[in-house]
Amino acid sequence: MKFEKKIIKGKTHVLYPSSETFYNEHPYLRDAKLNNWRSGDTNQWVLTDDECIVQVLKKGFVKNPDETKSYYIRTICGSYLLKSKKEMYGNIAENIYTFSGTNEYKRQLEKKDGTSKEIIFAQYIATGEKPVDAYLKTYETDSPKYAKNRALRLLRTNRIQEMVKEEIQAVLEEEGVTANYIVSRLKQVADIGERDSDVLRSLDFLAKISGMYDTQTNDNQQLTVWGGFTPEQLKSIKDQQLLLHESSEDG
Numbered sequence: 001m002k003f004e005k006k007i008i009k010g011k012t013h014v015l016y017p018s019s020e021t022f023y024n025e026h027p028y029l030r031d032a033k034l035n036n037w038r039s040g041d042t043n044q045w046v047l048t049d050d051e052c053i054v055q056v057l058k059k060g061f062v063k064n065p066d067e068t069k070s071y072y073i074r075t076i077c078g079s080y081l082l083k084s085k086k087e088m089y090g091n092i093a094e095n096i097y098t099f100s101g102t103n104e105y106k107r108q109l110e111k112k113d114g115t116s117k118e119i120i121f122a123q124y125i126a127t128g129e130k131p132v133d134a135y136l137k138t139y140e141t142d143s144p145k146y147a148k149n150r151a152l153r154l155l156r157t158n159r160i161q162e163m164v165k166e167e168i169q170a171v172l173e174e175e176g177v178t179a180n181y182i183v184s185r186l187k188q189v190a191d192i193g194e195r196d197s198d199v200l201r202s203l204d205f206l207a208k209i210s211g212m213y214d215t216q217t218n219d220n221q222q223l224t225v226w227g228g229f230t231p232e233q234l235k236s237i238k239d240q241q242l243l244l245h246e247s248s249e250d251g
Contacts, residue, residue, distance in 0.1 A: 003015060003017070005092075013054075013055060015076060016054070037054070037073050038082050050089045051143060054090070059074075076092050078098075114159050118159070124137060131152060132144055
């Protein structure tokens with residue numbers, strides 16, 4: 001099983017996604033209790049706030065202007081002040097020596113090209129898998145909490161959102177629902193003027209998930225993940241196509 005790693009001063013340090021994977025790699029430590037990182041000391045293995053396992057590289061302190069000391073913990077996830085409200089998550093930091101340095105999550109947000117696993121993850125999302133399940137099926141982890149954290153972070157990136165949109169459009173096109181189809185049928189519905197309410201609602205739904213117009217507002221920044229097509233919805237698409245075809249022949 002592959003784990004995320006970072007080399008510090010010639011030594012490889014590993015980030016484990018769950019306690020189970022950690023104990024599998026270090027069975028001699030199975031009786032040792034893993035505490036939250038705020039209670040850790042130099043060289044101890046500790047839990048991040050999303051329950052990953054990482055080793056403390058250093059516990060130190062910085063002097064404040066009033067000569068008091070503020071203690072911190074340094075791991076490959078970065079340096080964190082013990083009394084700060086900032087949580088430590090299982091993301092390897094680019095710069096471990098600063099309290100607010102660029103980390104792997106920021107780089108992930110800014111990355112343009114998707115990996116093969118990200119493509120698979122997007123395909124699962126487009127077919128209706130829950131984010132946590134999609135992540136667990138794609139990546140090597142058995143921790144639902146870790147998977148939830150990572151899945152939501154992936155879904156916040158523009159590249160994953162674009163991948164999911166492309167996969168959704170592929171599903172639509174397999175059913176013969178293209179942008180041209182929607183526009184032409186919307187016009188046909190407007191022209192017919194009878195029995196249109198149900199058909200119009202279906203077409204409106206298709207237009208939204210095809211990305212023909214933005215359904216998000218600037219005031220609401222919550223992440224919305226499309227739930228995928230159910231067999232009933234796919235059948236409804238075909239039924240609406242048939243209904244419109246019959247209506248055009250009648251009229």
